[in-house]
Amino acid sequence: MDLSCFARYRLFDGPTAIEPLTSLNAELDGVRIFVKRDDVSGIGAGGNKLRKLEFLLGEAIAQGADTMLTVGGRQSNHARLTAAASARAGLKCELVLPRVVPRETQDYLGNGNIVLDGLFGAAVHDLPGDADVAGFVAARLEALARQGRKAYFAPVGGSSAVGCLGYADCAAEILRQSDEMGVRFANVLVPNGSSGTHAGLAAGFVASGKPASFVKSYAVYHPAEETHGITLEKARETLALLAPGRKLLGGDIVVNGDHRGEGYGIPTQGMIDAVRRVARAEGVLLDPVYSGKAFAGLLHDIEANVYKPGDNVLFVMTGGTPALFAYRETFEN
Numbered sequence: 001m002d003l004s005c006f007a008r009y010r011l012f013d014g015p016t017a018i019e020p021l022t023s024l025n026a027e028l029d030g031v032r033i034f035v036k037r038d039d040v041s042g043i044g045a046g047g048n049k050l051r052k053l054e055f056l057l058g059e060a061i062a063q064g065a066d067t068m069l070t071v072g073g074r075q076s077n078h079a080r081l082t083a084a085a086s087a088r089a090g091l092k093c094e095l096v097l098p099r100v101v102p103r104e105t106q107d108y109l110g111n112g113n114i115v116l117d118g119l120f121g122a123a124v125h126d127l128p129g130d131a132d133v134a135g136f137v138a139a140r141l142e143a144l145a146r147q148g149r150k151a152y153f154a155p156v157g158g159s160s161a162v163g164c165l166g167y168a169d170c171a172a173e174i175l176r177q178s179d180e181m182g183v184r185f186a187n188v189l190v191p192n193g194s195s196g197t198h199a200g201l202a203a204g205f206v207a208s209g210k211p212a213s214f215v216k217s218y219a220v221y222h223p224a225e226e227t228h229g230i231t232l233e234k235a236r237e238t239l240a241l242l243a244p245g246r247k248l249l250g251g252d253i254v255v256n257g258d259h260r261g262e263g264y265g266i267p268t269q270g271m272i273d274a275v276r277r278v279a280r281a282e283g284v285l286l287d288p289v290y291s292g293k294a295f296a297g298l299l300h301d302i303e304a305n306v307y308k309p310g311d312n313v314l315f316v317m318t319g320g321t322p323a324l325f326a327y328r329e330t331f332e333n
């Protein structure tokens, strides 16, 4: 896959490691889980948004932007990494953070990612959960333009088609590593929030001659059906940039919505158990909003014999460690 025609601002040295969860795997009946460590790459405490930000910042800089503007929840990992990446690139950063998650604890409102947003020098716009976010963003873009500033707007999760290129590139990286390691994966599993990670990987696999359904996701934001539609649309837009003419059908995008619980950012028992289990077995951190729920889904599917003994599966560790501190009470024993 040739991405050299797209502007890119490097934020980490690839490829990220792929490693087996050896102790945990010994407890499973013959299915081996490998993890791709996108959680420990590069700057700003790491996470999946850095791959998208390489292309988003690349485009922003090419357009002559001096400011990055993005949106997310109060504990958005994407917002935190946009702040870190903007700092690295010498751009100003503004974060529009509506309180969309029904959680009002001191730690949720003031710890975790929000501490880091400030450290990286970003300006935070604190909005109520029912705010007109699109209206606020439009007004803010206008106000910045009137001051002679040039802002680049990245949508929620950085999941524009350009942002998704980061995970299309990751698809090729996974195929290379799989070859080098001599390990075949039955599936690649990811959490699905704003859908860019799933969509980018799906487009990247298709562009590399693999079926899109090689990657499957667990929805944590919208319910499954809505997530499926959004992912399909973004995957098609991304594929149009990479390999115009290649088609994607609805059945190519596989989304499981059974582990989302009551909604985005609301803990589930499965998530709590998965975060604890992986922490204790491996010393590795899932997060409470995305990868914890997705990993709970993977453990459930392994127990339900979706995979057979001898199968290897690859779970992409997407980061979100700072959010653990925002959910302190959830993990109290």
Ligand SMILES: *Cc1c(COP(=O)(O)O)cnc(C)c1O
Pocket (backbone or CB within 6 Å): 047, 048, 049, 077, 078, 157, 159, 191, 192, 193, 194, 195, 196, 197, 198, 287, 290, 291, 318, 319, 320, 321
């Ligand atoms: C944003 C995020 C995801 C989901 O990625 P999308 O591309 O938005 O679907 C998963 N895990 C973590 C830790 C994230 O911050």
